[in-house]
Amino acid sequence: MKAKVYVTLKKSIADPQGTAIQNALGKLGYSNVEEVRIGKLIELDLGDVSEGEAEAQLVKMCEGLLANTVIEEYKYEII
Amino acid sequence: MKFGVIVFPGSNCDIDCFYAVKDVLGHEVEYIWHDTEKLNGFDCIILPGGFSYGDYLRCGAVARFSRVMAAVKEHAAAGKLVIGICNGFQVLTEVGLLPGALVRNKNLKFICDTVPLKVEANDSPFTSLYQKGEIINIPIAHGEGNYVADEETLKKMKENGQILFTYVDNPNGSMSDIAGICNEGRNVLGMMPHPERACEDILGNSDGKRLFESILNALEGSLKNE
Numbered sequence: 001m002k003a004k005v006y007v008t009l010k011k012s013i014a015d016p017q018g019t020a021i022q023n024a025l026g027k028l029g030y031s032n033v034e035e036v037r038i039g040k041l042i043e044l045d046l047g048d049v050s051e052g053e054a055e056a057q058l059v060k061m062c063e064g065l066l067a068n069t070v071i072e073e074y075k076y077e078i079i
Numbered sequence: 080m081k082f083g084v085i086v087f088p089g090s091n092c093d094i095d096c097f098y099a100v101k102d103v104l105g106h107e108v109e110y111i112w113h114d115t116e117k118l119n120g121f122d123c124i125i126l127p128g129g130f131s132y133g134d135y136l137r138c139g140a141v142a143r144f145s146r147v148m149a150a151v152k153e154h155a156a157a158g159k160l161v162i163g164i165c166n167g168f169q170v171l172t173e174v175g176l177l178p179g180a181l182v183r184n185k186n187l188k189f190i191c192d193t194v195p196l197k198v199e200a201n202d203s204p205f206t207s208l209y210q211k212g213e214i215i216n217i218p219i220a221h222g223e224g225n226y227v228a229d230e231e232t233l234k235k236m237k238e239n240g241q242i243l244f245t246y247v248d249n250p251n252g253s254m255s256d257i258a259g260i261c262n263e264g265r266n267v268l269g270m271m272p273h274p275e276r277a278c279e280d281i282l283g284n285s286d287g288k289r290l291f292e293s294i295l296n297a298l299e300g301s302l303k304n305e
Contacts, residue, residue: 009182013227014252016187040136065144068137068173070180071227 001046001054002079007067008039042066054078080298082108083121085151085167087142092128092164092275099275100125104291113145122298123160124151126167128220128273138181138223139169148174160204160294161267165221168259168269177262177269178236179228185252189222193284195247196258196272200240203261204297205268208289214247215286217272219258224271226253226260239263244270 009015015037022036044061046054058076067074082100086093093110100108111118118124132141142148148170155161155176163171171177184190193216198209209215228236233255236242244259251271259270274287 012229013182014185016183016185016252020187065136065140068140068180070172070178070229071182 001049001051003044003046003054003058003076004079005042005044005058005062005066005074005076006039007042007062007072007074008037010071010073013071051078080106080122080295081120082106082123082125083111083118084108084125084127085111085113085147086127087113087129087131087145087170089131089133090127090129090166092166092273095273095275096125096127096164099278099287099291103278103288104295106295111147113142113147115147116150118147118150118154121154121159123162123294124154126151126161126163126170127275128165128167131166131170134166134223137169137173138166139171139173142166142170143173152176155262155264155267158264158266160297162205162294163267163269164273164275165224165271168271169223171267171269176267177260178232179226179257179260181223181271182225182227183223184221184225184250189220190224190250191218191220192250193218193277194250194272196244197247199242199245202240203243203265203268203293205261205290205293206243207296208293215289216277216284217244217274217287218276218284219250219272221251221271224251224253226255226257226271228254236260241265243268244272 017038018036025033062074084096198213201211245256249256274290277284277287
């Protein structure tokens with residue numbers, strides 16, 4: 001079972017990297033870009049587990065390590 | 080008094096902390112490797128700066144799971160003193176001993192400088208020898224020292240006087256100019272600036288020495304009360 005976890009800063013947390021990229025895109029001519037947010041993509045191979053188990057594990061992994069829920073949000077997809 | 084300096088793979092201010100305690104203050108200090116299970120006989124534990132576990136994923140995120148951190152939590156729960164400096168502060172927020180989190184500096188730069196700090200509270204074991212409102216100069220060296228917390232947490236910290244140090248000229252974007260905080264129990268300190276690098280006049284600055292002397296004062300005071 002494979003999964004992808006996306007970790008992003010909460011909307012309430014400023015993302016200076018995103019702002020820098022937005023400015024750079026503006027210099028490339030994409031002045032229409034209104035916001036850029038940078039996050040992390042974590043790909044996991046969970047081995048031989050059921051979809052239910054995979055989901056239960058992913059929630060625990062995200063809450064325990066992959067995301068810091070003080071500042072970040074996460075979502076995952078099981079492939 | 081006996082201090083312990085935790086050494087994670089990637090710590091790089093451990094020797095400075097050890098030196099400040101042993102050579103400047105003349106007190107006993109030991110290095111504690113990250114896989115140590117028990118912390119017996121230590122009065123104060125220091126989590127030094129550096130890049131523990133390469134700062135992979137997030138600063139302090141992996142260090143949080145090292146074996147010694149369970150012992151550090153027990154040490155703190157017993158009301159004993161813990162200081163986290165720079166990366167040590169990041170580890171303390173990740174492990175939940177201090178509120179909030181530290182994110183990328185607002186200007187995206189790693190800042191290495193000496194900056195003025197305002198002592199916001201001196202009713203803690205870490206700041207008792209400073210005057211409230213006093214301005215001190217302490218070195219900083221970090222890329223992720225931008226302190227964030229939700230509004231409710233900030234409000235509570237202000238009400239409890241948990242903000243011990245603020246930046247006079249906020250270098251990194253920290254909310255409420257926060258440079259250093261303590262927990263509600265006032266026995267756990269986290270700060271991005273490096274007091275251990277400002278302990279000797281011959282090195283140009285000894286404003287950080289009083290932080291360690293405050294700790295000694297508190298420890299000696301608590302011994303007398305026992």
